[in-house]
Amino acid sequence: MQCPSCQFENMPGLTRCGRCGGALHSAAVQIDVHPPRATARRKRLRKQFSAVPKLREQAETLSAQVGKTLIPEWVVPDVPESSILWRLLVPGWAQSYLGHRIRGRIFFWSYLACFLSGLLMIGTAWGTLLLGLAVAGHAVSVLDVVLLETDSRFERLGKGAVTIAALLGGIYVPLWWGSLFVASPLVIPRAAYPFEPGDVLLTNALFTPRVGDAVVYNVPYIRFNGQVDGRNANVVLEGWRIDRILAGPGQTLAFNGKGFTLDGVPAPHLPLNAGRYRSPFALTARSGEWIILPTTDQYATEFMLPELGRVPARNVLGRVVFQLHPLTQFGRIRSLP
């Protein structure tokens, strides 16, 4: 090996040059000998928040103790330390923390792609598949950290079961349950113009609907005997419908054959299928009722309106916020002329 100082050729295996005594192996390797430095601003910030590391350590100790208490020893004998445990909430984060950056990025980005795509296609078969893939990917990223090479088959099974249970019970089921109130998907099962079977809408049950909101509402069992398209008919209507609230309690909605009026002035909002009815009518909402015309129901005719058009507020299930699917109709719900 050649000495970098005096270029003397030394026997292999020597650590010092035989002529000048200089170090051999370390000199051959490029090593940076200048340590990283903190800027003055960073040091000031560290001093200001000097209590944070201590609090973080106390929190980590506490969470490690809680983790060991909640998870029985025989199920998961090797609970990772708390700094890794809470990072398992985000796929790929624990891997990055442990130094496997590429693997961490692969887990994270593939999870994000599946999850976001699944959310966009929620209510469809592809959406279900992609969301399932996302959850599975998350489980795999957790097991990648938790499983050890020395684990027996039983231990692997136990860890896998605990991981799935923890992810579903701790993250995804609560997320799903919470989403039911905020943005629940609704799949249209049959043709209800302007919607087609398979269309996916997002509904929200948290906020009180107002006049002008498109809503999902429930129609209780109602039987009609009358004329439908010039023929005698015995019609049973039941189930949920979608349409726009046109008038509130105490307001009168009228149709004069040409246009809608609300309390004598042109109505600011139209039902979703505004060209559905031809014959004039007028409806007044009582206290605790909304006027919602069933224009998307192909079997509802004008003679049913006094029964169907006044909807008790308790029958309104939620606001229809958005149309997700098909993507060509992606956006807010619009009325058709």
Place this chain on the structure above:
Amino acid sequence: MARFTKLEIDRNEEHHSHAETIAASRVDDTTWQKRAEESRRLGAYEGALQYYSRALESDKTQVACWVGQVQMLILLEEYPEAELWSRKALELFPAEADLFASRAQALIRQSKTRDAFGAIDQAMQQPGQSAYRWTVRGELLLAGRQPTDRHCFDKALQIDSDWLVPVEISLIHTHYGQPNNALARARLAVERDATSPYAWYIQAACQQRMGMAVPARRSAQHCLELKQDFRLAQDLLMETEQGGSLWQRLRSLWSN
């Protein structure tokens, strides 16, 4: 011809001048290390850090310089950087006790107690003895408020009779808010070497923190007698002459 360029015969003159150059470069890293130690003993940590780096540029196998770098980073309160650097040094020298100890010290300063104890245990398992590992062990026990820290510090003082050891222990006590213990160690440093201006300065700083304005002034003046341009002592003297902060003045009223 190229293949004869490495032969030593007929190249005596070139060989001697080359050997002189090599000798000069070999002295350099020792000189840098010496300068680093001098700076450290005057409390100039930044300068000491740079000198340690210069020494390592010449010879990367000087473990003491790697340890010195980490220690200076700790004294400059750059704890995450010190921990990172100690880890890097441990990759090069995986069995060096003082590097483990320096890593433990950097970790405990970041309140990572469990990792710090792991590192200091590894340091204690290495063969040999050094005052530094006992000093750091004492610091860990001090941080955990365990009473046995004193034993570790005394052990460190026993192993190494250098005056710098009680100074560094005094700085540890100061960091953990124990000015009375810090003053005791600073006094020991002055007893060990009364000609060291830095030891006198540390004593003056501890006395000032305790509210003992007059003794602090005397210690600072003594430091300046030993080294006139000792800036830290000059600043401290000015502060004591002005009476210090309001809290220090109240404390001095109470203690005097």
